[in-house]
Every structure is written in structure tokens, then in C-alpha cells.
Amino acid sequence: MRTIVFIIGGVLVAAALALAALRCFPAAGMLALWATVLLVGLLIERWRYKKLADRPPGPDWQRTDERFVDPETGKLVTVYFHPATGERRYTAA
Numbered sequence: 001m002r003t004i005v006f007i008i009g010g011v012l013v014a015a016a017l018a019l020a021a022l023r024c025f026p027a028a029g030m031l032a033l034w035a036t037v038l039l040v041g042l043l044i045e046r047w048r049y050k051k052l053a054d055r056p057p058g059p060d061w062q063r064t065d066e067r068f069v070d071p072e073t074g075k076l077v078t079v080y081f082h083p084a085t086g087e088r089r090y091t092a093a
Helices: 002-021 025-048
Strands: 062-069 076-081 088-092
Touching: 002 025
Parallel strands: none
Antiparallel strands: 062 076, 076 088
């Protein structure tokens, strides 16, 4: 799905550049806006949603009682918490 969205964003960028070269700036601006929304959304998604770790993090991490099934992989997920930073990590159980 990411690849398809990335391709669509690239096509929108190319179309915006082509329209700008033809001096059709309002349409180029709208296409550039939508391309930016799609590509920034992809960047945020990659930064925000990380893959599951295969093993628990280091000794400073505390295991929580949270468990859930990851809908994408179907694996049981265990949540770990780092008290000093507040960071959370998700590992496949």
C-alpha cells in the first residue's frame, strides 16, 4: 500500500511540474498540495509506526501488562516501558 501511495505522490509531483512549466499555476499548486499531503503522510507513518521487535529491549525496560494481537501480522504483542524516557516498545511475544 505504501508503494502505491508513493507512486501516486510521485505522479502528482510530475504533473504539478508539467503544469507549472505550461504556466498553469493554480492547477499545479493544487496538485503540488495533494502530493505534499501524501508524501508527508508517508513520512509520518514511517516515523510513527515502527515494526515489531523480535526480542525484548534492554534491562532498563519494564514489561507492562498490556498485550494485544497485531492486526497486520496476527502476532501477540507485548509492550515494554522505559521509565526514564517514557518511551514504549512493542515486541512480538
